[in-house]
Amino acid sequence: MSGLMVKLQHLVKQFGTQTVVQDLSLDIEKGEFLTLLGPSGCGKTTTLRMIAGFEQPTSGEIMLDGQYVHNLAAYQRDVNTVFQSYALFPHLTAYDNVAFGLRVKKVPKQEIEKRVKDALRLVQLEDYARRKPDQLSGGQRQRIAIARALVNNPKVLLLDEPLGALDQKLRKQMQVELKHLQKQLGITFVFVTHDQEEALTMSDRIGVMNQGFLEQVGTPAEIYERPSTKFVAGFIGETNLLHGTVRTRDHQHLLVECEGVQVKAPSANVAENESVTIAIRPEKSVLSLEPSHNEQLVQLNGRLTERIYCGGSTRTIVTLHSGQTFVALEKTDQLLPAAVGDELFVQWQPNHGVVVTR
Amino acid sequence: MNPPVLDNAPANQLQNETKLKHQIDYGKAWTIWPVFIWMVLLFLLPMILVFAVSFFSRSSFGGIGFPLTLENYSRFFDPLYFKIIWISCVLAFYTTLCCLVLGYPFAYIIARSPTQYRNILLLLIIVPFWTNSLIRTYAWIVLLRTEGVINTFLLQLGLIEQPLSLLYNESAVLIGLVYTMLPFMVLPLYASIEKLERSLLEASKDLGAKPWQTFWRVTLPLTTPGILAGSLLVFIPSLGLFFIPDLMGGSKTILIGNHIKNQFLTARDWPFGSASSIILMILTLVFIAVYIKITKDKQGKELV
Ligand SMILES: Nc1ncnc2c1ncn2[C@@H]1O[C@H](COP(=O)(O)OP(=O)(O)OP(=O)(O)O)[C@@H](O)[C@H]1O
Ligand SMILES: [Mg+2]
DSSP states (O other), rough: OEEEEEEEEEEEEEEEEEEEEEEEEEEEEEEEEEEEETTSSSHHHHHHHHHHHHHHOOOEEEEEEETTOOTTGGGSSSSSEEETTTTOOTSSSSHHHHHHHHHHTTTTTTHHHHHHHHHHTTTTTTTEEEEEEEEGGGHHHHHHHHHHTTOOOOOOEEEEOOOOSOOHHHHHHHHHHHHHHHHTOOOOOEEEEEEEEHHHHOOOOOOOOTTTTTEEOHHHHHHSSSSSSHHHHHSSSSEEEEEEEEEOOOSSEEEEEETTTTEEOOSSSTTTTTTTEEEEEEOOOOESOOOOOOSSEEEEEEEEEEEEEEEEEEEEEEETTTEEEEEEEGGGGGGOOOOOOOOHHHHHHESSSSSOOO | HHHHHHHHHHHHHHHHHHHHHHHHHHHHHHHHHHHHHHHHIIIIIHHHHHHHHSSSSEESSEEEEESSSSSSHHHSSHHHHHHHHHHHHHHHHHHHHHHHHHHHHHHHHHSOHHHHHHHHHHHHGGGGGGGOOHHHHHHHHHHHHHTHHHHHHHHHHTTSSSSOOSSSSSSHHHHHHHHHHHHHHHHHHHHHHHHSOOOHHHHHHHOOOOHHHHIIIIIIHHHHHHHHHHHHHHHHHHHHHOOOHHHHHHTTTOHHHHHIIIIIIISSHHHHHHHHHHHHHHHHHHHHHHHHHHHHHHHHHHHO
């Protein structure tokens, strides 16, 4: 079961003078659910297209299941894609769309019928088999696209923002279903999204991309709790970033000077006088009206500038004395008795901060 | 309580929509008038004239005269003329087929070439139309005749010893017709191939289809509207074109178009020429009806 399924080695892709994917190396295990996450235009689709065989890498190698594939055309690779735009065949019914891959591979008729029906059942669209794509809703089309790819039982399934067109509720439901399907079938998924919540809930591992670079690869918890770059810290979830210079360091802590204030942070592999950024999640910080006398806490003061109601929690925005804004999360039913303009203190445990240098 | 409100809403909407439709109809009517007048003057009136003439008799001086008669039509029901129609249809069919086989790759290459070249390539297809088609036909004659360019060239190369007879036979007519009609095939084909989404071809490849399977299962079905439209645009004019068979076929091949021309200009039998025209017209309408039926059926199926 285990072993490498996809190996990307120093992939580079250029369109004209623009480098869209830069020196991307990544190993994906068999049966793994790997998500490529990143903002629009960062090269996610291009990376998938190189794996599928629609684009030739400018340099670098791709290995699928132990085999170099640079000389295999797209139709020869045991990989299927769920396209960002679905790309369902408009002249074929849902059934014929799903059967397409099996028919071109000359699978016996009876087996086709069985597998297509199973696939349609899997996406709960058995009753829509005879409809043409333009008679299906966006969500139904998306599910047909998934069934059309899955029915071929590929070694790797590439999904390019397959849930992009769905409303929040259906999206959540499909996330669960897809994840379930993937576990059940044991197919390797390479899933592309720019929705960080989706990435966190579904993936075994996440690769965060930015401007063609793969910034960090890790489990959702690693990515969320120990971002290795400023970009990752800022892109995954909400984060407060404090920029400063390392003043002193010992084996446990760093003392970083941020806008004239000394901020304690967990020890990291940095030198004195190096510029660093400390990332603190909103939910890791606490607000208080009184200064704390606990020497161990990091403490900054500022003024409450805005409160944004978000249901169970409230985002409270504090303007620090340095002028920087800081977002804290409060429980809506336990709000601090403070009004806009009031002076207050933001506090956190030094080891809840994450030090990043890039 | 609630239901009446709910019932009212669509009714109101319907009223509004019909109102809107009336307004739009007025607007349409005004823009349609000039076209309508144009059609009456240049199309309907001549048609009526031809239709009327077809019931007169030929006068002794080559004009038309009484009595009114159906004889012009009954004369047409003769194996001789059926054969003319049959040969015309066969030749038009081959013309269409050749245009399709030649035009499809043509249109495909143009539609899939980089955007900046596409307009130039399309222009190259259309440019020959700016010269008179008669002149272009003569150009072909210069190429094909016994001491023409092709024969001279082949003789000089020593590939042949006797000049080939390339002109004044059915294949010469076919070459002429295909050459003249090709753009009518290429343009609708181009339009439908250009509309074809690249992602669909990629999806087909992705699902394991070899190039010819992609062509057969995706490209061809999705471009049939262009194929049908192009075929109609080639087939029907090919039936009536008379100068190409005249010039390139010698007097050997008589087609329906030549027959009609001969009645008007050579035999000076206007009534019989008119009757033949009307019959060709009816034939054409039948083909158009078949075309509409096929395209409607396709749409209909897509809705099931
Ligand atoms: N065929 C192409 N020719 C030129 N540039 C291209 C081509 N395809 C993609 N690009 C460029 O490459 C960059 C990355 O594109 P890509 O489609 O991989 O982004 P993405 O991460 O999938 O974005 P999104 O989330 O919006 O889908 C973009 O700047 C895009 O303009
Ligand atoms: Mg994309």
